[in-house]
Amino acid sequence: MTDQEGSRSVTAALVVIGEEILSGRTSDENIAYIAAYLTRIGISLREVRVVADLEAEIVAAVNELRPRFSYVFTTGGIGPTHDDVTTDAIAKAFQVDVVVDPEAVAAMRQHFSEKELTPARLRMARIPQGAKLIDNAISRAPGFMLGNVIVMAGVPRIMQVMLDAVTPRLAKGRPMLTRSVRIDVAEGDAAPGLAELQSAHPEVQIGSYPFFENKRLGTYVVLRSTDAAKLATALDALWALIHRAGFHAAAAEGE
Amino acid sequence: MTDQEGSRSVTAALVVIGEEILSGRTSDENIAYIAAYLTRIGISLREVRVVADLEAEIVAAVNELRPRFSYVFTTGGIGPTHDDVTTDAIAKAFQVDVVVDPEAVAAMRQHFSEKELTPARLRMARIPQGAKLIDNAISRAPGFMLGNVIVMAGVPRIMQVMLDAVTPRLAKGRPMLTRSVRIDVAEGDAAPGLAELQSAHPEVQIGSYPFFENKRLGTYVVLRSTDAAKLATALDALWALIHRAGFHAAAAEGE
Numbered sequence: 001m002t003d004q005e006g007s008r009s010v011t012a013a014l015v016v017i018g019e020e021i022l023s024g025r026t027s028d029e030n031i032a033y034i035a036a037y038l039t040r041i042g043i044s045l046r047e048v049r050v051v052a053d054l055e056a057e058i059v060a061a062v063n064e065l066r067p068r069f070s071y072v073f074t075t076g077g078i079g080p081t082h083d084d085v086t087t088d089a090i091a092k093a094f095q096v097d098v099v100v101d102p103e104a105v106a107a108m109r110q111h112f113s114e115k116e117l118t119p120a121r122l123r124m125a126r127i128p129q130g131a132k133l134i135d136n137a138i139s140r141a142p143g144f145m146l147g148n149v150i151v152m153a154g155v156p157r158i159m160q161v162m163l164d165a166v167t168p169r170l171a172k173g174r175p176m177l178t179r180s181v182r183i184d185v186a187e188g189d190a191a192p193g194l195a196e197l198q199s200a201h202p203e204v205q206i207g208s209y210p211f212f213e214n215k216r217l218g219t220y221v222v223l224r225s226t227d228a229a230k231l232a233t234a235l236d237a238l239w240a241l242i243h244r245a246g247f248h249a250a251a252a253e254g255e
Numbered sequence: 256m257t258d259q260e261g262s263r264s265v266t267a268a269l270v271v272i273g274e275e276i277l278s279g280r281t282s283d284e285n286i287a288y289i290a291a292y293l294t295r296i297g298i299s300l301r302e303v304r305v306v307a308d309l310e311a312e313i314v315a316a317v318n319e320l321r322p323r324f325s326y327v328f329t330t331g332g333i334g335p336t337h338d339d340v341t342t343d344a345i346a347k348a349f350q351v352d353v354v355v356d357p358e359a360v361a362a363m364r365q366h367f368s369e370k371e372l373t374p375a376r377l378r379m380a381r382i383p384q385g386a387k388l389i390d391n392a393i394s395r396a397p398g399f400m401l402g403n404v405i406v407m408a409g410v411p412r413i414m415q416v417m418l419d420a421v422t423p424r425l426a427k428g429r430p431m432l433t434r435s436v437r438i439d440v441a442e443g444d445a446a447p448g449l450a451e452l453q454s455a456h457p458e459v460q461i462g463s464y465p466f467f468e469n470k471r472l473g474t475y476v477v478l479r480s481t482d483a484a485k486l487a488t489a490l491d492a493l494w495a496l497i498h499r500a501g502f503h504a505a506a507a508e509g510e
Contacts, residue, residue, distance in 0.1 A: 016303075019460070019462055020462060020464060020477070021286070021287075021290065021303075022290055022299075022300045022301065022302075022303070023290060023291075023294050023300070023431070023433075023479065024287060024288075024289075024290035024291025024292070024293075024294050024295075024300075025433075025462075025464075025477060026464070027286075027287035028286065028287065031276070031282075031283065031286075031305070032276075032279060032282035032283065033279075034279075035276065035277055035278060035279035036278075036279025037279070038279075039278050039279050040279075044277075045277045045278070045279075046277065046306075046307060047277075047304065047305065047306055047307075047312075048271075048276075048277070048303075048304065048305035049302065049303065049304050049305075050286070050302065050303035050304075051301075051302055052301060052302075053462075057302075079442055079463070079465065080442055080443040080446045081442055081445070081446045081449055081450065081463040082446070082449055082450035082453045082461070082463075083453075083461065083462055083463055116443070118443060118444070118446075118447070119447070120443050120444075120446030120447050120450075121443040121446075123446075124443075155465060155467075176278070178278075178280075187334055187335055187336055188335040188371070188373060188375050188376040188379075189373070189375075190336070191335045191336045191337070191373075191375035191376075191378075192373070192374070192375050194336055194337055195336065195337035195375075198337045198338075205274070206337070206338065207274055207275060207280075207308075207338055208334070208336040208337075208338055209275060209280075209281070210334065210410060222275070222280060224278070
């Protein structure tokens with residue numbers, strides 16, 4: 001798709017940091033949440049990587065992704081334990097020092113007593129120099145944004161409040177608009193028409209997703225564009241194609 | 256961790272191909288399934304990437320990952336529609352041609368009638384030259400293995416039968432052994448002891464995962480090693496630490 005006048009294309013990558021995802025111990029919930037959230041606010045998620053809690057891996061992923069996308073989000077590895085190495089990795093990626101941030105300590109005092117503010121917990125106030133804090137309304141130990149990299153917790157409900165907190169600071173493009181149609185034929189039967197439709201409407205992205213329900217195969221067709229007029233034209237063409245082919249079909253819920 | 260005598264370290268990366276995951280339309284189920292499956296059979300998943308259905312992105316990811324890991328698994332993009340570009344991308348990555356494979360056509364004849372074997376469906380019999388087919392017991396259109404790259408469907412139940420079908424062909428390392436302990440204190444309070452434990456047992460990987468249950472914080476500690484004796488020694492040391500600190504704790508289920 002090409003950019004439309006007056007809009008910018010704002011893109012993102014996500015780096016999920018966590019041995020527990022790679023070992024299958026934990027099923028990640030953050031990818032799906034962040035993908036849907038960014039799509040809704042007009043930021044296009046283009047790539048996700050899951051890497052282990054190893055400094056070198058995180059540095060490599062972040063440094064490869066940050067020149068390629070408007071934003072790089074990370075989740076995980078900013079807690080108080082020895083396997084939380086994300087903060088140091090991000091500092092290393094940007095070649096800056098890590099400092100105990102007075103504002104982060106002050107935020108943590110709202111949640112922890114002086115006795116609870118142990119050296120281990122104060123690790124969570126260590127922030128790469130020059131980073132801006134991201135508020136954590138739940139347990140106060142903050143995330144941060146350094147350059148175009150946004151560092152968030154891995155615990156889903158804490159990640160979610162951090163994402164809300166950072167959203168006002170982010171550039172947004174035109175939100176992606178989508179229309180979905182459910183066709184009651186197998187993907188292989190819908191394929192030739194959909195290929196023609198995609199050729200005729202190169203600026204609308206046309207996705208095809210098979211499903212199996214009540215022992216019958218069907219196909220969800222999803223049209224995506226930031227341009228409402230082009231999307232409407234492609235949708236009309238899809239309905240015409242469905243009519244010509246004699247398929248049973250119905251408009252489906254958003255994305 | 257170091258390799259043990261008589262064992263090899265067998266590693267893998269996974270490339271999930273699908274715009275629908277990046278847009279948040281579909282919540283991926285394959286990462287968690289494949290992560291747990293590979294861990295169980297002694298293959299260590301080290302990295303996951305989610306990329307769009309774009310040939311250049313797939314080629315770049317596969318060519319970057321295949322020299323670094325024993326195996327690269329892919330899911331998605333081998334169906335009959337225009338947005339299924341994985342087969343061509345893999346062929347391009349290996350610089351080989353794509354051919355209509357007679358064995359793949361024969362397999363598909365078990366599932367599709369001659370009338371159903373349309374040009375669109377026969378796209379699913381297009382296989383990069385030199386690849387070995389992977390049986391699909393459900394809908395017969397096969398996956399394939401080329402070099403160390405294993406190409407599977409994106410539909411979870413079809414991916415799962417392909418993974419079963421290819422497993423006997425794969426090298427396996429010693430399976431990762433794990434022991435989990437649930438400690439009823441916040442991660443910040445467990446942190447100093449766990450850091451010491453990790454320093455004293457560098458060949459056992461010690462992960463710490465906070466949880467929140469019945470309004471109380473707790474910490475799952477997971478010890479991982481391919482060496483049963485080293486794992487047992489580290490587990491003993493963890494119990495001694497828990498005892499000294501006076502924490503409440505209990506052995507937890509596997510991983």
